[in-house]
Amino acid sequence: MKILSIIFVLVFIGSLLIIIFSRSVILLDYLYLFIFKKPAFVHFLWRKPRELSSLDKQFLNHNFPFYKRLPQKKKKVFEHRIISFIADKEFQGRDGIIITEEMKLWVAATAIMLTFGMRNYKLPMLEIVLIYPDIYLSTVTKKYHKGEYNPYMRALVFSWKDFQQGYNIHNDNLNLGIHEFIHLIQINSYKKGDISAVIFTDTSKEIIRLLADETIRENLLKADYFRAYAFTNRVEFLAVLVEYFIESPTIFKEKFPAFYFKIREMLNYNFIGY
Incomplete structure (x- = not known):
């Protein structure tokens, strides 16, 4: 009985330590997000990566x-x-x-x-x-x-x-695959609570707030840079911005740096850098 009791205590302590460690990792993850506005890690693989032909x-x-x-x-x-x-x-x-x-x-x-x-x-x-x-x-x-x-x-x-x-x-800043996937990612981010989803959702809201500014919106319309469909609604605006970010990042950055950097933050990579 004494041995069983010791085993039980050890299992209990082990489980408690795992829980504390997991919670600490989550806390540190969100602290890193708060400071740097990006995940602490992204491309960590738990096993050997599978390769394409x-x-x-x-x-x-x-x-x-x-x-x-x-x-x-x-x-x-x-x-x-x-x-x-x-x-x-x-x-x-x-x-x-x-x-x-x-x-x-x-x-x-x-x-x-x-x-x-x-x-x-x-x-x-x-x-x-x-x-x-x-x-x-x-x-x-x-x-x-x-x-x-x-x-x-x-x-x-x-x-x-x-x-x-x-x-x-x-x-030409027209890409159906990119456009529809962004709609999906946006909905997926609303439904899920992981770090990347939080970043995508919060940054997309910041982009919409920029769009709501009358002066910025007027400048966007005057520039005649983004195609008219972008202004259908805020959901379409976001999807169109990403098409421009992927297909002509240098011009996009020069013309509208505020939007460019928000998209870069939202996707968590610098397309020009790659």
């Missing part, structure tokens, strides 16, 4: 300048995240389209590019990726769409023709 790496180097500019160590993180993301989601074709591995790679790489500065990247508010060959009739709005996020199905929907067109031209 040489053909997949070649595809990323050719189609994703973001990936190409990463140092080798970061590329391994990017690849590991892509593999994990694809394994976590269901991909379905509609109207006769057949899902290929290249399609999965395109979609996953877009998601990982946008969440690369975040610790949690799998976006649990997304379960299904639906791909149509062209514009489709939305079951939600009963209108024709190029893409949308359906929160009830936890589904991201794309016209593949328009998704690819977004990458065919790299500097």
